[in-house]
C-alpha cells in the first residue's frame with residue numbers, strides 16, 4: 524500500500540500523473556516522458572555500442588514475445604532517420620499451447636509494419652519438435668537443448684537471408700542473468716563469447732542486442748503504452764532452468780539495492796575487452812565435420828544434440 528500511496532502523490536517532472544517509478548533513477552515518469560526516455564536510451568545504446576550502420580540488413584530474431592516485438596517496432600521507427608533494411612526471422616520450436624499464440628503475434632506485427640518474415644521450424648530442420656525431443660531425451664535440460672538449436676538456426680537463417688546483423692531481443696534482465704550464470708558456473712570463456720563470438724568467422728552473423736540496457740518490466744510497460752501486441756505466456760519448460768533461480772535472486776537484490784542489474788551488465792561490458800583478450804587465443808574456430816558450420820570442436824553442438832535425440 525505504501526507504494527500506491529506514494530504513486531498517487533508523486534508527479535512526473537512535467538506535472539502529469541506518472542505511469543512508472545524508476546527505482547534505480549528515483550524518478551516518476553508520465554507516459555509521454557517514459558516513452559521519450561525509452562526511445563532515447565534505445566538510440567543511445569545503438570550508437571554508443573556502434574550496433575547499426577547505414578545500409579545494414581538487420582535480421583530480427585522475432586519470437587513474438589514482448590521483448591523481440593518491442594525490438595522490431597523500435598528498429599522499424601528508426602528507419603525514418605537511417606536507411607537500413609529489416610527482415611524478421613522466427614524460430615518455431617514446436618511447443619504445444621505456447622508457440623501458436625506467440626507465432627500469431629509475430630506474424631501480425633510484421634504485417635502491421637510491412638516487414639517480411641521467415642519462419643524456421645525445429646521439426647523441418649532437425650526432424651523433431653522440441654516437445655518430442657524433451658520426451659525422448661528424458662531428464663536433460665530442455666532450455667539448454669533448445670537454446671543450442673535455436674541459436675544455430677538463428678545464425679544460419681540470418682546468414683541465408685543475407686543479414687549484416689542479427690538483432691536479438693535480450694533485455695537488461697536477460698543479460699544480467701546470463702552474466703551471473705556464467706560466473707556462478709565458472710565459465711569465463713563462455714562469458715567472453717556472450718556479446719560476440721571471440722573468433723570472427725564469415726559464417727557468424729554479428730549479433731546486436733539493442734535492448735540490453737532496458738529492464739524487462741519497462742519493455743512490458745512500453746508495449747502497453749504503444750499498443751504493441753503482447754501475450755503473457757511463459758514457456759512451459761522455463762521452470763526447469765537454473766536461470767529461474769538466478770532471475771529470482773537478481774529481482775530480490777534489485778528490490779533492496781536498486782540499480783544492481785545495470786551494475787552487473789555494465790561491469791560485464793567493461794570487462795568484455797579483457798575477457799576477449801584472455802580467451803580469444805584458445806578459441807580457434809574449426810568447421811563442423813557434419814554440417815560445415817563454425818564450431819570449436821570437431822562436431823558442433825547442434826549436430827551432437829540433434830543426432831543424440833534422433834538416435
Ligand SMILES: [Zn+2]
Nearest residue numbers: 535537553556
Ligand atoms: Zn511527464
Ligand SMILES: [Zn+2]
Nearest residue numbers: 811814823826
Ligand atoms: Zn554441425
